[in-house]
Amino acid sequence: MNEHIQLMIDWIEDNLTNKFSLDELAHYMGYSPYYCSFKFHQVTGISIRRYVLLRRLYLSTKDLANNKRIIDIAFDYDYSSQEAYSRAFKSVFGINPREYQLRQLPVQSFFKLTINNKEEWYRMNVSRKIEVEKLQNGNKELFDQDVLNILNGQVMYEEFNNEKLMGDSDYVPFNEAMCVNTTTEQVFDKEFIKTRALGHRVSVEDYIQKVIEPLDNLFHKEYKYIVLWFGEDMFCQMNLLTILAYLEQSQYDGRVFLNSFREDEFKVSQTELTLGNYFSVYKEVLINHKRPSIELLPVMFQAIDIYLDMLxxxxxxxxxxxxxxxxxxxxxxxxxxxxxxxxxxxxxxxxxxxxxxx
Structure with a gap:
């Protein structure tokens, strides 16, 4: 069956810039439209139409980055008008195509699905050192002693710390999973620790040892720059939102950079962030489980949609x-x-x- 699903994916990819027709796909496969839709969703966890939508919109971000005319992009991907394309784009990324073209903010990647013989999606690993060296060429001040790198998880922390990938700067891990269990308004206070420990079914002492103590430099040292290393996925972005909320609560007044990346490829997109609204978003999303009322980075907007859907x-x-x-x-x-x-x-x-x- 997986071979049949891969044939569907290949056909869809070859026709992304054409008018999509489920009937034509079904005719190509030799099955009914219903059977194709059902099996595709069963194997991939996503509907065919949603897959087409996300692939077209993600590919269109590359055209936008190359300053192609928005109306031409809209017609290239079979939208009836520039307005229809813009509505679809904003529904997924949280900003309109023109805003993206001007600012080129990080978005979640959505690549072609590929099924291998072990029924797993193929993933590609690339050296992190090469990508970090590119960043060093552009922002050397982020490799100094006045910098704290906050990394999503212990494994990433150990790699960065052991290899000193960011030079003489400091490193701390955020060993949490904020996308599950309840939380509190004040980040990292006694009530937060007690609530999160209860949710994870561990003792307060164990939680402090795993999550709080590794963050000691964040709590007790002053830094000119803080660099946040968090992936594009929902898990990482909810952790990122929590750290940003804490920085606002603690009235951090230095500069904050986000290095957003895909876990499998480690292609980094660096953005300087302005603090001011993340605590309110943290409360709206992680406490009240509502969509935020302000504009966010597209990658965080997408992650919040996924988080709320997972609830x-x-x-x-x-x-x-x-x-x-x-x-x-x-x-x-x-x-x-x-x-x-x-x-x-x-x-x-x-x-x-x-x-x-x-």
């Missing part, structure tokens, strides 16, 4: 688990990790979901 009882991941609950847990976890890269959950989050839905 629904019958979200895409739960549906996939329900359809494949007879699989061994280890195989099902591997499939979920591969099929839903924009979510960014780890093994433990997926195991919890599997256990709840079996």
């Amino acid at each position: 629904k009882e019958n979200n895409a991941v739960v549906k996939y688990i329900s359809q494949n609950k007879d699989l061994p847990t280890s195989e099902l976890v591997n499939r979920l990790l591969s099929l839903f890269p924009t979510i960014g959950y780890g093994d433990s989050q997926y195991i919890d979901l599997i256990n709840k839905n079996r």
Whole structure:
């Protein structure tokens, strides 16, 4: 069956700039439109029309970055008008195409899906050192002693710290998963620690040792620059939002840079951030579970949409688990990790979901 799904994907990719027709895809495959739609969604966790929408819009960001005329891009991807394209673009990225063209802010990547023989999506690994060297050529001051690098997770921290990838600057990890369990308004205070420990089913002492103590430099040293290393996926972006909320609460007055990246490819997009609204967004999203009322980076806007969708009882991941609950847990976890890269959950989050839905 996976070979058939790959044939569908290949046909879709060859026709992304043409008017999409499910009937034509079905005719090419030799199956009914319903069967093609059902099997595609069952295997990939996404509908065909959603896949086409996301692929077209993501590819269009490259055309925008090359200053191609927006109306030409709209027609290239079979939109009836520039306005229709702009509405679709903003619904996914949170800003309109012209704003993106002017500012070129980071967005979540959506690449062609490829299924290999082990039923996992193919991922490509690239040396982090090469990408960091490119950053050093552009912003040498971020490699000094007045810089704190906050890295998403212990593994990334150990690699950066051991290799001194950012020169003489300091490094700390944020070992959390803010996209699950409840939180509190004041970040990193006693109530926050107690609440998060309870959610993770660990003792307060264990939570402090794993999450709070590694952040000691953030709490007790002053830095001219803070560089935040967080991936594009929802998991990383909710962690990022929490750190930004804390920086505002602590009245940090230095400069803040976000190095946003894809976990598999580690292609970094660097953006300087302006503090001022992230605490209000943190409260809206992670506490009140509402969409934010202000404009955000497209990559965070997309992540918030995914986060709020994951709070629904019958979200895409739960549906996939329900359809494949007879699989061994280890195989099902591997499939979920591969099929839903924009979510960014780890093994433990997926195991919890599997256990709840079996």
